[in-house]
Amino acid sequence: VDPAVASEVKAGECVRRRRLAPPTIGQLWAFAAVALPVVAALRATLPANDLAYQIRAGEIMVRTHHVIRVDPFTFTAFGRPWLDQQWGAQILFDLVYRAGGWVGLALFRSALVGCIYLLVFLACRAAGARIRTAAWLTVAGFTVSAGGLALRPQLLGMALFACVVWLVFERHRHPRWVWIVPVVTALWANLHGSFFLAPFLLGLAWLGDVHDRKPRAARTLAVALASAAAATLNPFGLRVWAYAVGISTNPVITRVITEWQPPTVRDATGAVFFASIVAVAGFLVLRARTTSWPTLLFLGVFVLIGLEAVRGIFWWGLVAPPMVAQLLPIGKEPQVDRSWVNGVFAAVIVAVGLSSLPLWRTGSRTAPSPRLVTIAPVAVTAELRRVLRPGERFFDPVPWASWFELNLPRNPVFLDPRIEIFPKQILDQHEDVSLGRQGWQWVLDRWGIRVVAADRGEEGQLIPIIERDPGWREVYADPEGAVFVRIGA
């Protein structure tokens, strides 16, 4: 036999044997750390309240080739300025929706979630954690940040944040990679208002470098400054910074929107957050070595961001695992231990993932399965489609507004989740009606509203009142809500 051929055959056998070899325990841990969040994301529903109007906005921009600058959805803020900083995310969502509908969006979300936790896992590894430790830390990070994985522009922000965290922790092994951060930031500033976290992370990393007398501290600072400058590469320039600050300090938003409320131990996300703080604090207190002040500052800043608002918890959940990994003693990887049992575990995760695919609970675009899309009152929408005249305005519950804006595009709503664009007077009027305050009829009269959609949760106080009111007639009711039409109009 020709020795060259024999060698080729041997090499081929080696490759085949490697392909067929069972996975190591390390590979299983790494796979599980990323696959478990993906499976959880596949099983979860898509809430429409912060998603549907983004698709509609994306559709408008793709159709008109212009970034939206004024409100096109409501009759109470129609034509008022809207700094649509998330325009890039909206176009992306619209394109995915066009290609695959709600199923496509659900798969896209799962892929994003997979990317996020892959990057967290890699960041933990870059920080020096062993594979199993990195996997556990990644799963712990997922547990803390799971509440923030709804599909909306923020999820893209989280993916980019995880990417920056990874690059920051890789900066000592791969110093040049850190120059990717400004590019990421430029993208981020067109997707979500959390872009400021990139220069912020680099600034904290720079403090660590200075403290540890690292030779490339100046580079870290330069990249931080370049990232801050890169954030201006967007259609609104420097105004996105004012937007980011304005959103997080808007008193109405911080008072009214649940996820802008500070976390408490009584809600699940808050309880997990506080438990994670106690765990990290306990770890710091019990570890034998000293902890440097930049590390404490790094952790403290993200704890503070989490304490300020529920949505701040998610950043903590992504950054704390590699921070803890960095503080763990560097241990050796255990010997490679291949086993088919590992393969079975991996196969089980894959099987659960396949059974959780959104393909098995589709529905149509206008009437998706409630097991796939939530906060989407399909039956109420159908009734509204029947009773509303083209272009007619109607009163809507805020959580449903986004869904209506996508599915009833010709009928402007009263109020939607973009609280920052509405004057206080409008918010008060909407609340007057929702709570059934004396004079609620005056608000509806003043805006010439003939149709009211009421959510049994949000308008729970209004429904019994409007039911008894002789000027209104209930034309539709189900466990989710009801539709009322003005009598004689």
Add this chain to the structure above:
Amino acid sequence: VDAPAVRRGLSLPALWAFVAVFLPVVVALRAGLSTIDLAYQLRAGNFILHTHHLVRTDTYTFTAHGRPWLDQQWGAQVLLALVNRAGGWRWLALFRAVVIGAVFFFLYRACRDAGAHPRWAALLTIGSFVVTSAGLALRPQLFGILLFAATVWLVFGRRRHPERLWAIPVLVVVWANVHGSFFLAPVLLGLAWLQDLDERAPGARRTLLVAVVSVLAASLNPFGLRVWSYAVGISTNPQITKFVEEWQPPTVRDPAGALFFGSMAAVVVIVVLAKQRIRWPALLSLGLFFAIGLFAIRGIFWWAMVAPVILAWLLFADRPAVVGPDDSPRAINALIAGGLVVLAVAFLPWWRTVAPPTGTGLLSDAPTALTDALVRSVPPGTRVFNAQRWGSWLEFVAPRYPVTVDARIEVTPARVWQLYSKVSIGQQGWQSILDRWRVGCVLAARDQQRDLLPFIRRDPGWRLVSSDATGMLFVRR
């Protein structure tokens, strides 16, 4: 003559001790007295002193009239009523300052017994005061705080004075008759026992025994074991945990919460940077009281009194006491202490008006002008729809007017709270609720009834009788 000169004045450690205890007293003298949780206690105390019977059912409101009221705080009510009888609101204010002084005296002593140098003990005590300051209103809880501080002192001094530990069951007997926080004594002792076990301390069995006796001692009260279900019921009552501000979990946006989280961060940073090894019982104690603080704002106060002493224990327990060169008496120290005393005298309640019709006086949540108008223009026995924050005040100063709701959230049925809320937000049909309740007048606060006020002012069925910066009084036409 080479004999050392006799120096007059105050030593620095003595000054630190004085400041730690007296600074809270000065601040307490400066602060006003809130009537929300105080005035109705005085009425109940007067009733008990007058009739020699406990209050068993509600007689203050028309919405819960005759419903059972487990008045576990009866002892505190009697004490407050006695002080009030002796000297009125001003004596109550002075009494509050004295109790607060006692609280921080015990805390300072606990830090010292835990091993802290006077300066550190003082700084930790002042830190504790800063975090607890929002919870030092005069009400039964203040007695609970005092007894808690005394228990902390006895627990942390148990290694040096083991026999003193037996004072705790006696404290618990008092505690179970003044405030529902009495269960914290056995909790503290249980944690101390775990620490004794971990450190193989010789008095571990005694600590456990005292804890068990304390649990039994808590049943020495007119309600027996029911005070335990009362304590649990109060902290899990959905109306209370939903509506009462101090039963809300703390957040970083409210001052008390910000101080709480700041103190937690400070404890972690101090322990981490001090490179002290911490044993698990200490970590468990910190974690448990942190969790209590996380659950509700009023839980912060227990954390703030335990954490400094644990910190003192961790940082100084194994270190020898240091006598500094500056420990000799100095005139400047005495001058500083004198300055504090002058401030305290300047803040004495005798120089302040108790409850002026306008402006601020000693009392807060005491709408005197509106109450005067009520008594003047409304016949006794008329049912009053009142702002919840003024219920207690009205019950004390206008006892012949049954109110709608007051500070005893647990006594009022949930349905009443719903209707109270509907009226307060001016929901359509608010008039029919008042009609159904046969309410004759409405005493509305500008904050709690903000949404109702514009409607009732325009309503032809109601007439404005009196109005001031705090609220309005309406009577039915």
